Amino acid sequence: MQTAGAAGLLAVALSVPAMAAEKPSFDCGKVQAGSIEELVCQDAGLTKLDQQLAEVYAQAADKAKNEQPPMLKAMQRGWVKGRNECWKSEDKRACVELSYQTRIAELQAQYRLVEMIGPIFYACNGNPANEVVVSYFKTEPATLIAERGNQTSLMYVQPSGSGAKYQGRNESLWEHHGEAKIVWGYEAPEMTCVVKPQ
Structure with missing residues (x-):
């Protein structure tokens, strides 16, 4: 029994230096047991996403x-x-992983921190005045920001058999061969x- 315990302690001791190198943006010594923060502290992939978000947040804060x-x-x-x-x-x-990925993409799009395509002007239902202006962002997952009048919608790419489909809170855009269903x-x-031709 002692051998198994010693092996367990050795495994923990060997993993401590690796854990020390990869830390999230918050103090793991102050998190509650069973909390989402504890999960982030214990998971290398989530820790990495937390670090990435901290970097993107700093860039957004600067802007x-x-x-x-x-x-x-x-x-x-x-x-x-x-x-x-x-x-x-x-x-x-x-x-938690999806929460980090979408927040990173949201900040990168809202604060124009990544490469962008657009703005592209769409005329809807045959009326040039009924306009939706769209900027596509090379985030992960891909995002777009659409503007109509004084309203703005951030949308995330969705799985689609053809074309590119994006979904926001109450808005959607499905682009296929230069036409968009919005x-x-x-x-x-x-x-x-x-x-619209520019």
């Missing part, structure tokens, strides 16, 4: 210095609360939109 009203910190606090709700999920790790708002009718 948001003169933002009025200042939204970034409040949004980040809200995101942390949302991530911590993953304890309710059946697959906690998958929930739904703007909860249960709104689908619009057929084509790229």
Whole structure:
């Protein structure tokens, strides 16, 4: 029995230097047992995502210095609360991983931290005044920001048999061969939109 215990202690001792090198952006010594933060501390993949988010957040904060009203910190606090709700999920790790990936992509798109295609102007339902302006971002997962009037929607790429399909909170865009099917708002009718010549 002692041999198994000694082997276990040796395994822990050998893994400590590796763990020390990879730390999340918060103090693992202060997290609650069983919390989502503890899961992040114990998982190398999630730790890496936390580090990546910390870097992207710092870049976004630099760009948001003169933002009025200042939204970034409040949004980040809200995101942390949302991530911590993953304890309710059946697959906690998958929930946390997706939470990090979408937040990183969101910040990269909102603060223009990655390569972008656009803006592309779409005229919808045959009316040039019914315009949706779209910027595509090379995030992981891929994102776009669509603007219509004074409203903005961040959308994430979805699996699609053909073309590129993006989904936001109440908006969607499915682009195929230069034509886009756009739904703007909860249960709104689908619009057929084509790229406007510039």
